[in-house]
Structure formats: C-alpha cells, structure tokens
Amino acid sequence: MNYKVYATGNKIEKFYSDAIKEYQKRLSRFCNITFSSYKNSQKIPFQETDKYYKIVISPAGKSLSSEELAEKIKEFELTGITDILIIIGNEEIHCNETISIGSMKMSLGLTSTIFFEQLYRAYKILNNEPYHK
Numbered sequence: 001m002n003y004k005v006y007a008t009g010n011k012i013e014k015f016y017s018d019a020i021k022e023y024q025k026r027l028s029r030f031c032n033i034t035f036s037s038y039k040n041s042q043k044i045p046f047q048e049t050d051k052y053y054k055i056v057i058s059p060a061g062k063s064l065s066s067e068e069l070a071e072k073i074k075e076f077e078l079t080g081i082t083d084i085l086i087i088i089g090n091e092e093i094h095c096n097e098t099i100s101i102g103s104m105k106m107s108l109g110l111t112s113t114i115f116f117e118q119l120y121r122a123y124k125i126l127n128n129e130p131y132h133k
Helices: 014-027 066-079 108-126
Strands: 002-008 032-038 053-063 083-088 097-100
Touching (some): 014 108, 032 108
C-alpha cells in the first residue's frame, strides 16, 4: 500500500512531528507512507494525485473502530486499491469518503498523530501482532 498524508492548517508542533516520524518508521515494514504539511490547501499538489483514493479525516466523518479500519485496509488490498491519499485539516476537498477519528475538534498535530497511530494499530491487527489490546 502507498499512502500520502497531507495536513493543511497551522504549523504542527515538533513533538507531534517527532511522533509522526516514529510511526512512519514503524509503518515502513507494512506500507509506503509520506507526510507533508501545508499552511494553505491551495498548495497541495493534487494534479499528481488523480490515481489516489482520497479520504478526508474530519470530526463529521464516519466513525471507525481500530478493527474496522483494519478491515477497510484489507478491502482496499483485495479490490486493488493501493494508492491512498489522506487529507487532514481541510474538509472541503472532494474525496471518495470521509472518516472520523473522533467527534471532538483537535489540533492538526494531534489529529495527524492519532491517525498515524491508528494506521499502525490497524496493520498490527491485520498481521496478528500484539499491540492493540
């Protein structure tokens, strides 16, 4: 699987960036994942992402459990969807679906860190490895 994660909005604090880098390192054994932060959503290079399945992370989206996220990843793999673009911080971008990591509004850094942690947890679930319990 290939993931691009784009966060748009205010600057992400260093401790969140450090946590995201740690999860990127952990995820590297399961998938390819990149993270880019943009102050303005107009700067996102969407022209190169036409082949990507687009998911927006928003408090208004569909809530998923860790196990449901793992199942969604498995379904993507089974149906041949291997390129996924995750957009955090901009709910107005056209996407294939919107999911939520919580109904409360959070900072961009916290939302991004939680998403990376949940993605890592999902891969641990899919590989029957301890972590999620």
